[in-house]
Amino acid sequence: MIYESENPLQLPILDVSEPLNSSSLASLATACREWGFFQIINHGISKDLYTKIYSLSDKIFCLPSESKLKLGPFSSLKTYTPHFIASPFFESIRVSGPDFAASAQNSADVLGHQDHDFSEILQEYGSKVTELSKTILNFVLMTLGDGFESKYYDSEFNNCHGYMRINNYTPPQNSDEEAEGLGMHTDMSCLTIVYQDEIGGLQVRSRDGKWMNIIPCEGTLVVNIGDMLQAWSNERLRSSEHRVVLKKPINRFSLAFFWCFEDDKVVSAPDDVVGQQHARIYNPFVCLDYLKFRESNEKGRFEKVGFTVKDFAGAVEVPMVKTENGT
Numbered sequence: 001m002i003y004e005s006e007n008p009l010q011l012p013i014l015d016v017s018e019p020l021n022s023s024s025l026a027s028l029a030t031a032c033r034e035w036g037f038f039q040i041i042n043h044g045i046s047k048d049l050y051t052k053i054y055s056l057s058d059k060i061f062c063l064p065s066e067s068k069l070k071l072g073p074f075s076s077l078k079t080y081t082p083h084f085i086a087s088p089f090f091e092s093i094r095v096s097g098p099d100f101a102a103s104a105q106n107s108a109d110v111l112g113h114q115d116h117d118f119s120e121i122l123q124e125y126g127s128k129v130t131e132l133s134k135t136i137l138n139f140v141l142m143t144l145g146d147g148f149e150s151k152y153y154d155s156e157f158n159n160c161h162g163y164m165r166i167n168n169y170t171p172p173q174n175s176d177e178e179a180e181g182l183g184m185h186t187d188m189s190c191l192t193i194v195y196q197d198e199i200g201g202l203q204v205r206s207r208d209g210k211w212m213n214i215i216p217c218e219g220t221l222v223v224n225i226g227d228m229l230q231a232w233s234n235e236r237l238r239s240s241e242h243r244v245v246l247k248k249p250i251n252r253f254s255l256a257f258f259w260c261f262e263d264d265k266v267v268s269a270p271d272d273v274v275g276q277q278h279a280r281i282y283n284p285f286v287c288l289d290y291l292k293f294r295e296s297n298e299k300g301r302f303e304k305v306g307f308t309v310k311d312f313a314g315a316v317e318v319p320m321v322k323t324e325n326g327t
């Protein structure tokens, strides 16, 4: 199958080590509204850290299937997603915060993996990317209104938590055709921070349905808005559909960090975020109820988008009939 896509998308690159100036704020606002994707640099996470995570994770991915299956999906730990759930070419290990070390160590213990580096390195990464999420969320709140970061960060986002997924893509080896590594989906998070290796393949869908390539660039991380923030912002921030396409028969590695509301959070856009001249697009909902809806809904299961937050909590009745590709 050929997955057509446009030329690379030029997403703004935000320097997160500096305060936002008015022009970077304006381009961030446009990117969050139109694409729900942007890139960051000077994030303080070294190439060396990614290389270490890659080599330690690779040791786990190289274990025989029967070992990895001790981690999930049917064992109590549920930290491993094997091939053929999201796609035939995708497998993933989940590490949950805030104690990333304990989560990683639990998985390592089940595998009988003696090496403590895995949990230490993931704790280091988890702590760094957690701080980064807070900084980025403050920037994103600034795009919604003057002073909205100080008005809303503590009251609405202070109990957010994060988890990561270490993703290993193994494309078919004897085929020149492109393969879908991860099907079209939206993230359920507030924010997602993605490291993709130099192989590339991440694509975002434009409003008119075109797939745009997000080309990897060394030192740059990709950030995208998730469903929770789309609903909380009354769609002033967009949670875009995206997917991963494997174009070469080479393994691809990525690391996605999901920054989410706490389970019992009631997600509801504040009046001044909605704005007086706009209708409220979502009914208030409990975060966990949406996560369960996505898990239990056949079309919404794991990475296959069928129903999203609009179907779940949209204020206007929408018929629940959709095709596989979400159109």
Ligand SMILES: O=C(O)CCC(=O)C(=O)O
Pocket: 165, 167, 182, 187, 194, 195, 196, 202, 242, 243, 244, 253, 254, 255, 256
């Ligand atoms: O592998 C990637 O580049 C993106 C992964 C992704 O979209 C996800 O895990 O939700």
Ligand SMILES: [Fe+2]
Pocket: 185, 186, 187, 192, 242
């Ligand atoms: Fe995603």
